[in-house]
Amino acid sequence: MLTTDFVPGTPNWLDLGAPDIDAAVAFYTSVFDWEFQSAGPNAGGYGFFQRGGRTVAAVGPLMEEGASPAWTPYFHTRDADATRAAVEGAGGTVRAAPMDVFTAGRMAQFSDPTGADFGVWQPGDTVGLDVVMEPETLCWTELYSTDAAAAKDFYTTVFSWSYEDMSMGDDLVYTVFSVPGGGREGDTGQGGIMQLPQENRDAGSASEWHPYFATEDCDATCTRATGAGATVMIPPTDAPGVGRLAMLKDLAGAPFALIKGDPNMG
Template structure:
């Protein structure tokens, strides 16, 4: 499961790019009770979603040409430049070269060979988010991809991830992502990789990462989200041994999921 004892290759930050940041603040405040704190006048509108005084995610305006509203996971690295080179060698592309973010740390953003976007964070003063695995905080990261085998090879090359292939009973291929070097026990599960079935591709789905946020009551949070303009992708559903989850698009189109339970028990 996720922790804030960040090691290389584990999620340590998550942010939302939005065309209308005020609308995003209002929506996520309604769903999760988050407040927003600006990073300051020199941050270009970037700031932090907070709950109970701790940062759980971040928000900024869209800055890349042609970008759509979306959530981006960041994975811990000790050397953003070395990770950028590893991405290139493995067939990915560098969208944002490694750069300093004041004294907070160093970041870079990439696209994997199938087209999913992700980023890395090399900590400085800011180590990462303050809270995970709690209500209204990040609990899981999941990749939808057109080629799960190729995705697994790519991220193994870049982050040294380990995988546990799951028996889906004839459903789409799914692998649990485990922190590097820790084996494939439940305590190291941090996310999943799912190969998109043909019906999803036909409906317009494509490669992307999205976050799962914990909630105390999946149905109640789902109702709040839809009441405030979210679009339903997966209605509240029970996952045996895991919990209850739902997936939505926020009013601007960014995909996220709700979960009551622990997805690392997949």
């Protein structure tokens, strides 16, 4: 399970790239019990979603030409520059070279060899998210990949992840990834990886990471989201042994998921 006792390779930050910050803030603060706090006049519009004064995620403008709205997970690193070298050595690409973010920390953004975007955060004054695993906070990260086997090899090289594959029937396999020291024994799962079915690939789906936010009522939260302009990709559905989940796109098209229950099947 996710915790805020971050170790290398565990998710420690999450932000949304949005074409309209004000619209994104209006959407997510209507769906969740979140407030928005600007990072200040020198932050280029970047700011923090908070719940009860604790940071649960962040939002900023799209920084790349032609970039699509998306949530980006960041994984803990003790050395962003060394992680850059590992990413490039494993066949990934650099989207944003390691850079200092004032005194908060050092960040970098990459794409894995299948095209999924992610980042790393080397803590400074800001260790990472203040809270996870509570209602309306990050509780799981998930990768849909056009080549799950290649993605697994890549992340093992970069972050030393290990995996447990689980059959979901109909030849579908769900992989839970774990990180050394990333949780209690028997409860170390940090996220999942799924192979995109061929029909999805034929329809234009690409590799992408998306977050799961915990909810006490998946159906009610989904209804609030659609009322605020979200599009439903997977309606509220019971997943045996996991919980009740839904997947949506926000009003700008960034995918995210909701879950009531424990996503850690590991």
